[in-house]
Amino acid sequence: MGALAKLARSGLWFGGVLILLAAILIGIDVFLRKVFVVSIGGGDELAGYALAIGTAWALAATLLDRAHIRIDSLYMLFPSAIRILLDLVGLVLLVGFFGLVFWHGLGVFEQSWTSHSRSQSALETPLIVPQAIWLLGLAMFILVGAVLFLTALARLLRGDRAGVAELVGTRSAAEDVAEEVRAAERRR
Known part of the structure; x- marks a missing residue:
């Protein structure tokens, strides 16, 4: 779990940086349109890619943080x-849903690969x-999600209900407050 958590946290930062860069690009594009009546061109396309990719890469860390x-x-x-x-049924349904999204996304990727699809913008980005x-x-x-489910199931079989709740349960208000206090102390 530790290695996966580090990978998920890296994915979260990667996604966040992409979304931040997209916001900067859109801001620059809006400024250029307003002041100089010129556009970067393709900024909306890149921002769309950044939003989709950033969201996908943030999902794992969000799951581990129970957020x-x-x-x-x-x-x-x-x-x-x-x-x-x-909690366990919800985890299975959530991961299962994204499993279906992944499965259908593979089909779209395969189609883009075989037909050498490119975006219809001036960028002509290879969609793959x-x-x-x-x-x-x-x-x-x-x-x-699969590793989290198996870990929670192992804890459940050992009789560790508190450990299962800590892994996949809803965060309590007390946990949220404790996290905010720790974050405030780290900032000092």
Whole structure:
């Protein structure tokens, strides 16, 4: 898990930098359009690629941080055994959904590869490049999700319910506050 967590954290930074660069590019393009009535051209295409790739690469770290959005209004009212079951089912469904996205993305990638597809913009980007980087991010998320599920299942079989909740459960308000306090102390 440690190596996967480091890889996921690196993917998070990679995705974040891509999205930041896209925002800067769009800002420059807007400025040039407004002031000089000229455009960079292709900025929206690159920003689209950055958003898709950045999101895919951030999914794994978000999963490990238990930061995906959940609606837990009733969740906290259930006994711990049902919460653990819901957490594991939710993890399987989330990773399964992205497994389907990955599967269909492979089909699109294969089509782009065989037909040598390029974007229809002035950049004429070979589509396999952003598609491959996007698919790698999804693959990392699926791998992290599978390892997380197996680790949680192993803890459950050992009877470590608290350990399962720590891995895949919804973050409590107390955990969020403790994390914010630690972050504030690190900034000082």
